[in-house]
Amino acid sequence: MARTQGSFSDVTGPRIHAAAQALFARHGYAAVSMRQIAGEVGVQAGALYNYTPDKQSLLVALMRAHMDELLSTYAAEDVPDDPCAALRHFVRFHIRFHLPRHDAVFIAYMELRNLSPENFTVIEALRRDYETHLETILRSGNGTSVFDVRDTKLTTLAIIAMLTEITTWYREGGRLAQAEVEEIYLALVCRMVRGAEGG
Amino acid sequence: MARTQGSFSDVTGPRIHAAAQALFARHGYAAVSMRQIAGEVGVQAGALYNYTPDKQSLLVALMRAHMDELLSTYAAEDVPDDPCAALRHFVRFHIRFHLPRHDAVFIAYMELRNLSPENFTVIEALRRDYETHLETILRSGNGTSVFDVRDTKLTTLAIIAMLTEITTWYREGGRLAQAEVEEIYLALVCRMVRGAEGG
DNA sequence: GTCTATAATCTGATAGAC
DNA sequence: GTCTATCAGATTATAGAC
Numbered sequence: 001m002a003r004t005q006g007s008f009s010d011v012t013g014p015r016i017h018a019a020a021q022a023l024f025a026r027h028g029y030a031a032v033s034m035r036q037i038a039g040e041v042g043v044q045a046g047a048l049y050n051y052t053p054d055k056q057s058l059l060v061a062l063m064r065a066h067m068d069e070l071l072s073t074y075a076a077e078d079v080p081d082d083p084c085a086a087l088r089h090f091v092r093f094h095i096r097f098h099l100p101r102h103d104a105v106f107i108a109y110m111e112l113r114n115l116s117p118e119n120f121t122v123i124e125a126l127r128r129d130y131e132t133h134l135e136t137i138l139r140s141g142n143g144t145s146v147f148d149v150r151d152t153k154l155t156t157l158a159i160i161a162m163l164t165e166i167t168t169w170y171r172e173g174g175r176l177a178q179a180e181v182e183e184i185y186l187a188l189v190c191r192m193v194r195g196a197e198g199g
Numbered sequence: 200m201a202r203t204q205g206s207f208s209d210v211t212g213p214r215i216h217a218a219a220q221a222l223f224a225r226h227g228y229a230a231v232s233m234r235q236i237a238g239e240v241g242v243q244a245g246a247l248y249n250y251t252p253d254k255q256s257l258l259v260a261l262m263r264a265h266m267d268e269l270l271s272t273y274a275a276e277d278v279p280d281d282p283c284a285a286l287r288h289f290v291r292f293h294i295r296f297h298l299p300r301h302d303a304v305f306i307a308y309m310e311l312r313n314l315s316p317e318n319f320t321v322i323e324a325l326r327r328d329y330e331t332h333l334e335t336i337l338r339s340g341n342g343t344s345v346f347d348v349r350d351t352k353l354t355t356l357a358i359i360a361m362l363t364e365i366t367t368w369y370r371e372g373g374r375l376a377q378a379e380v381e382e383i384y385l386a387l388v389c390r391m392v393r394g395a396e397g398g
Numbered sequence: 399g400t401c402t403a404t405a406a407t408c409t410g411a412t413a414g415a416c
Numbered sequence: 417g418t419c420t421a422t423c424a425g426a427t428t429a430t431a432g433a434c
Contacts, residue, residue: 012399028312030230034428047400049429110309113227151383154375158387161364162357169356176353184350188357191390211417233410245412246418254410 013051015041017065020058025103029059029114059111060119066104067126073097074133083141084190090134091189094163095182105167131156138193148195159189212250214240216264219257224302228258228313258310259318265303266325272296273332282340283389289333290388293362294381304366330355337392347394358388 019040023032034055038045052058077093080086098105108127112120135156141147149155163185170181218239222231233254237244251257276292279285297304307326311319334355340346348354362384369380 026312028227028229030227031313033426035426043399044401045428046402046430050399055428113225114230150386151375154380154383155387157364157368158361158384162361165356165360176350181353184353185357187349188354188391191393192387194390232408234408242417243419244410245420248411249417 012041012043012047016048016051016058017062021062021103021107024059024062024111025106029055029107029111056114056116056119059107060115060123062104063108063111063115063119063123064126066101066108067123067130070097071126071129074130083137083144083146086137087134087141087147087189087193088186090137091159091163091186092182094160095166095178095185098164098167099170099178102167105164109164131160134159141193141195145195145197147193149193155193159192162188211240211242211246215247215250215257216261220261220302220306223258223261223310224305228254228306228310255313255315255318258306259314259322261303262307262310262314262318262322263325265300265307266322266329269296270325270328273329282336282343282345285336286333286340286346286388286392287385289336290358290362290385291381293359294365294377294384297363297366298369298377301366304363308363330359333358340392340394344394344396346392348392354392358391361387 016037019037020032023036023040034048035045037058038048041048048058052061074093074097077089080089108123112123115123135152138147138149138152138155142149142152166181166185170178172178176184215236218236219231222235222239233247234244236257237247240247247257251260273292273296276288279288307322311322314322334351337346337348337351337354341348341351365380365384369377371377375383
């Protein structure tokens, strides 16, 4: 008792985020209506506005949560000192973090254009923070005969692009297990940057 | 004379496609209205329906035109017999074809989910046709000590992903000229696949 | 906190005059 | 081929009852 009929503020918020994430990923932010999200949650459209001031804030909240989790999870990792080991760790981390978050990844990359300029600046800065982690690794081993990287910025973008694209086709139970995919991409990335003494 | 006032069928069609492509790329298919497209062209919304039966057909026409041009342009290329030379040719071709077509590339990859199932099947098949060209090159040199590719399918996807991503950041007049970008990515791709005797 | 009802606006698409 | 006018329905967001 003591709970107002139909009042579930503690679970409705997360359910709204989950429904919005699934629907935005499948149909796109602009193509999804607040009524659709409400219907998925099992409330009326007006009730959503107890949890978000508007639709745009719902989108940016999803993106922020994703980027914050990405950065805080990486920050909590034990990154090896050795550049080559650090690179291998990054590749594994990136794949393992992104593969189970298909919807969030999709939204983070596809809906940037639907952000207001201020929100775009915030999200874009977080994305660059993440890229900087990889570029720092490449720089640290470059010119020490461990890595031979001509342009660390472009190589960073190339690696992240090819790793992130895995989320667009990888499905559990497909031709390759996740561990096999990891090994294949590890080998590709290591070859891309290998210097004279690279393992 | 002899032209009806306000009638320009020969130029309005292409202008509608150009306006739709620019607007779809910037704001997304679902976020763009037929009135916006018409406004950009300088006609009323109703006039658009002389050129397309509906909005969806406009989208798929843009995608088809892009994929058809991609495939026919590649088909007209002189592809070297040597696998290594063929790979280098493919990388150069991909970059040179895609960089000047930022909007079309963006739409082709981002708006697949807004296609009807039948239209999706058509476009997806064309995309696979293009991928097959690269995979065929990788296969042809694999196991001959020219290439050492563990999984030709994944390597194909990885290469295309990293090359296509260039369109998201490359701008004329930026830090690197297009020729430099080409050389950097050529080196990265060649390293990814190089076998014992690879150049 | 959720509901119903509604304001104000926009949507894709069509009909018929010119 | 383009226009104006319009249909039927959807949109985001708000107001007020409970």
